[in-house]
Amino acid sequence: MAYLLGSLSSAIVYCRMTGLPDPRSRGSGNPGATNVLRFGGKRAAAIVLLGDAFKGWAPVAIGTLAGFDHGTVAVVGIAAFLGHLFPVFFAFRGGKGVATALGVCIGLSPWLGIVLVLIWLTVASAFRISSLAALCSALAAPLCTWWLLDDPRLVAAVGTMSVLLIWRHQSNIKNLLAGTEGKIGGR
Numbered sequence: 001m002a003y004l005l006g007s008l009s010s011a012i013v014y015c016r017m018t019g020l021p022d023p024r025s026r027g028s029g030n031p032g033a034t035n036v037l038r039f040g041g042k043r044a045a046a047i048v049l050l051g052d053a054f055k056g057w058a059p060v061a062i063g064t065l066a067g068f069d070h071g072t073v074a075v076v077g078i079a080a081f082l083g084h085l086f087p088v089f090f091a092f093r094g095g096k097g098v099a100t101a102l103g104v105c106i107g108l109s110p111w112l113g114i115v116l117v118l119i120w121l122t123v124a125s126a127f128r129i130s131s132l133a134a135l136c137s138a139l140a141a142p143l144c145t146w147w148l149l150d151d152p153r154l155v156a157a158v159g160t161m162s163v164l165l166i167w168r169h170q171s172n173i174k175n176l177l178a179g180t181e182g183k184i185g186g187r
Helices: 002-006 010-018 033-065 070-085 098-108 110-127 130-149 152-168 170-178
Strands: none
Touching (some): 010 033, 110 130
16 A cells, blocks of 8 residues: 555646646656756646655554554555656556655654754755755765664664665766756756
8 A cells, every 4th residue: 555655656746737837747756855856847846845744654654543563553654655756547657756755754754854954944944956965865864764763674764775776867967977967056
């Protein structure tokens, strides 16, 4: 169920409902909030961001409320994240997973989510590059999980999401190294 919820692309669904172009055919081609921001504006990007975070948070929160142990909750979170990356409903062409991973982390611990958002905001404010902020948050996430939650199963789950998130940002990493990665608010 978590994988199926994760497979619902907030960007694609929202763009279809509002008459915006398919995000896979515009900008970076990524069905995520940053790409929707480029052609749909701040409101559309915020809705996509919240939708993607929700589909990571909800299964983890439900699993926690249902009394699942940390190992099961970790698997549920990874399933939702994998649904976003490889959505069955959209030919397995998904996003990079930043907002969904954040939603999973918030579901594990609101404090973990706050720390990761603060890292993202600090890097984004300093460098004005969304992908760099996401990569820095992903690198810090397993350490922050260990520090705040101290459960190897949760650290492994967050570490797995971080590795996959970094892997999905390969083109951004190449652009960062070449000095050609787009800036927030840049044209």
